[in-house]
Amino acid sequence: MKGITEEYATYGSLFLVDEEHYVELCRYLNKVIFKKADFFLREGECCEYLGFLKSGLMRSFYDKDINVNFHLENSLITDYDSILFGVKSRISIKAIEDSEVFLLHKDHLQNLYDKDVYWQEFGRRIAEAVYLHAKRRIEGLLCISPEQRYHQLLLENPKILQLIPQKHIAGYLGIQPQSLSRIRKRLLNR
Structure with a gap:
């Protein structure tokens, strides 16, 4: 059990979960290394994953130069609109440097939602984080x-x-x- 506690101390805050649910979430995660210039998502694709960026640096952008966000270590990366509605993404997400990302497939996320209320609250925390970031970004650009x-x-x-x-x-x-x-x-x- 000590190994899990140490691992949770390292990764728990990244995944927005408590220690009790950490092991369950880990069953669904795949660790992927994106090399510099690799795409997590390309414009025109449907986003299939929530990505939890453990280390590295990525950027979300339209076209080539309209940058929406820079993702530092310990942040969430995804096109949430594409995940929620199954629409093609209008943004691309690309590694600026080698990046370690834990991927959670949207179907596995749905499986977790179906299990119990905790996972629905987990989804709400993700949605709130995405919303608050977008709100701050819009206010910054406008105000x-x-x-x-x-x-x-x-x-x-x-x-x-x-x-x-x-x-x-x-x-x-x-x-x-x-x-x-x-x-x-x-x-x-x-």
């Missing part, structure tokens, strides 16, 4: 300036700024790379 968005990104995720090309950061902020250069220069001169 604060690009400079404030950059400053917020700098405070919340300084690692991203070291690992991601400036063109992707600019796309995430909703600005051109030249505008990002001006913002960075202004902040350095303060």
Whole structure:
């Protein structure tokens, strides 16, 4: 039992489960290594998995440069709309660096939902996390300036700024790379 407790201490918070349900969830998970530039999901595919990013870095994007999100270790990756409704994804999710991901197939997720109320609450926690991220993202784009968005990104995720090309950061902020250069220069001169 000690092995499970240590393993849970390492992975439990990643999966949003309590220790009692951890072993049950692990039966359904597959660990996959995505090499740099591998796709978790391509635009036009139906998303089949919830991904729990243990280590590495990935990005969600439209076209090539409209970045929706950067996924750091210990985060959830998926196109939840595609999972819920079985529609083709409009986004792609790609590894920026080698990434270790635990995959939960949507059918296994449904099996868990059917087992008991705990797993339905688990699904609610996932849906809430996806919703809150989307809400914050939309509010950021609509209510604060690009400079404030950059400053917020700098405070919340300084690692991203070291690992991601400036063109992707600019796309995430909703600005051109030249505008990002001006913002960075202004902040350095303060």
